[in-house]
Amino acid sequence: MSTNSQSPAPKAQHANGLPSLSVRLRHARKVAGLTLKQVAQAAGCSESLISKLENDAASPSLAMLHRLALALGSNVSELTCEDWVSPEPVLRAGDRQINRFAKGAKKEFIDLERITHIQKGGLLQGDIHIVSPGMVSEMIEHAGEEMGYVIEGSLELTLGETTYTLQAGDSFHFPSTIPHGYRNTSASIARILWINTPATF
Structure with missing residues (x-):
């Protein structure tokens, strides 16, 4: 008699903060x-x-x-980044590195789940931004372009003087030279697929 039992998915590798600078x-x-x-x-x-x-x-x-x-x-x-190049093009679900990217005044946080390998001189970087309820990012500006897609939850994205409310399924694209930041004003975790070019974080 066969069974359909499945092995538990491997847990993501969490790290507290960015690697030592x-x-x-x-x-x-x-x-x-x-x-x-x-x-x-x-x-x-x-x-x-x-x-x-x-x-x-x-x-x-x-x-x-x-x-x-x-x-x-x-x-x-x-x-x-900890490793410049990986010969393996695939990052399996549950195996990706998650860094605690920022912490709020209380228990708020932003985690970055890597979906692309870091490469020296790389032109593209992808992460899933995991934003806790109440977390507010810094406003930053830099060279490049960014695009994203809200996978889960909702987010307020501020570009310059304008703030947009995004829901699951919404996407965005903007030049990184515009001062930008975001916050999660909801009571649930927000998860956003976020792509930067050139590699930024």
């Missing part, structure tokens, strides 16, 4: 031939903050991380 920040600065002061001036922050970041004594906000990457001639993806 200290070594890569220092390396990128030295490769660029820049001093702490020069990076600080280009990123609009203090020299002491750069020193703390390079020594793992502080963590940058997402907006600051973008400014640092720009000052170093890099991008957030290159500064934070």
Whole structure:
């Protein structure tokens, strides 16, 4: 007699926060031939903050991380990814890495579930943004383009001075140079397929 029992799906690999930046920040600065002061001036922050970041004594906000990457001639993806290239083109459901990307004042969070492999010089990056109820992202702007599709829940997407309410099934596309951010005002988790080009996070 046969049965239709199935093995439980593998659990996603969760990580608290983005990978350590200290070594890569220092390396990128030295490769660029820049001093702490020069990076600080280009990123609009203090020299002491750069020193703390390079020594793992502080963590940058997402907006600051973008400014640092720009000052170093890099991008957030290159500064934070753990592996440059994977020979395997498929990422199985349940096997993908999930990073705790941001935390709110209470228990709010944004998790990023990787759906594309990180590659040095890669032109495309895809994630599923998992946004808890009440979470508000920072407003950021940078080079590139973005598009997304709301898989589950609802989201308020702000582009410049305009805010759009998106429901499951809605999609969006905008140049990343427009200041943008979002928040989940509902009582349920929101999941958004989010594509960036070039690779950003």
